[in-house]
Amino acid sequence: MERVLMKGTEACAEAAIKAGCRYFFGYPITPQNEVASYMSKRMPEVGGVYLQGESELASINMVMGASAAGARAMTSSSSPGISLMQEGISYMVGCQLPGVIVNFVRGGPGLGGIGPAQSDYLQATKGGGHGDYNLVVLGPSSIQELVDLMKDAFEIADRYRNPVLILADGIIGQMMEAVQFKFEIDPTTLPDKTWALDGAKGRTKRLINSLDLVPERLEQHNWNLQAKFAQAAETELRWEEFLLDDAETVLVCFGTVARIAKKAIENARQKGIKVGMIRPISLWPFPQAPFQKFMAGAKRFLVVEMNAGQMLQDVRLAVCCQRPIRFSGKPGGTTFNPEMIEKLIWDLEEEGSK
DSSP: OOOEEEEHHHHHHHHHHHTTOOEEEEOOOTTOHHHHHHHHHHHHHTTOEEEEOSSHHHHHHHHHHHHHTTOOEEEEEOHHHHHHTHHHHHHHHHHTOOEEEEEEEBSOSTTOOSSBOOTTHHHHHHTSSSSSOOOEEEOOSSHHHHHHHHHHHHHHHHHHTSEEEEEEEHHHHHOEEEEOOOOOOOGGGSOOOTTSOSOOTTSOOOOOOOOOOOHHHHHHHHHHHHHHHHHHHHHOOOEEEESOTTOSEEEEOOHHHHHHHHHHHHHHHHTTOOEEEEEESEEESOOOHHHHHTTTTOSEEEEEESSSSSTHHHHHHHHTTSSOEEEEEOTTSOOOOHHHHHHHHHHHHHHHHO
16 A cells, blocks of 8 residues: 655644545644645545635534535544633534544643644643534544544544544644555445434434523433543553553653653663653543453553643542542653653663662
8 A cells, every 4th residue: 555755734634534524614823824825736636615614613513504514524633722622512512413623732721832732631631612512532643643633533423422532732733644544435325414404305304403492401412422422531541551561660742742752751761771661542432441451560651741630630530549640741742752761661670670
């Protein structure tokens, strides 16, 4: 199978097209502008629609409209833009509409800077908009994984009639790697969406709406949503186990930091330190199983993130006070290198030997 050298943002766009997406709506923001630029060229070539909204608010509502008509639709942005989309995302959940949102995270809060960060973890995994809801959130650590997860994201969104968010960062968006596109879906072959607004055509009318002024009905609607989220929490778990069989120090990292940590772990292993890593890929639902699986051998956990400790909360719940947890973060747009993480591992090893 042919491998193609591509920038992360452009590979993301091509993967969405090959996953059957034919509607893209977005608004420019660094460091993900190439997604929209690529879509503006490719969508007309495949019979799709590219439209630059007048804002991020407009873009997410255009995704909602296309989804309501039964199409596979997506948008992409970066941190401040995703913040502006939160109301529309909540509306999509309330209307039970699928869609894919990609966030190439930059430093914050506020406008922050254009450096890579992982500081949107809590916004993504705990629901940044109003109401009781969840999104399935996927965190790639390479461009190839980003490509593969794009297909998964559209399938999950359709399966649960719920938006799916891919949480990447500026490094994954701007770096280049060789990738393979192992799938190509013809949108006309996708299963019919029997709920879509495609014109009555003599059938019973359909309604897509998130407003219900009868409290009892709205409560039941929310319980129905919760049942759907519970099903997703059981079936959409994804994680990677790296050199964990005899690990006494277990790193927990996601996305770009995880691939940097692998080199640090390999270096530390060569010097006799028993260290491994749990890498959550589904950030929601958060995979707790590997923590229990390797708890017996683990003496300590080290959480490393490009933020001030947002995934740390989920790791604490997974470890459940059974082992000490240390944290190291870089909020605001800077990142780690392997030497930094290796020093963290050494420091923990020395602390444990005292």
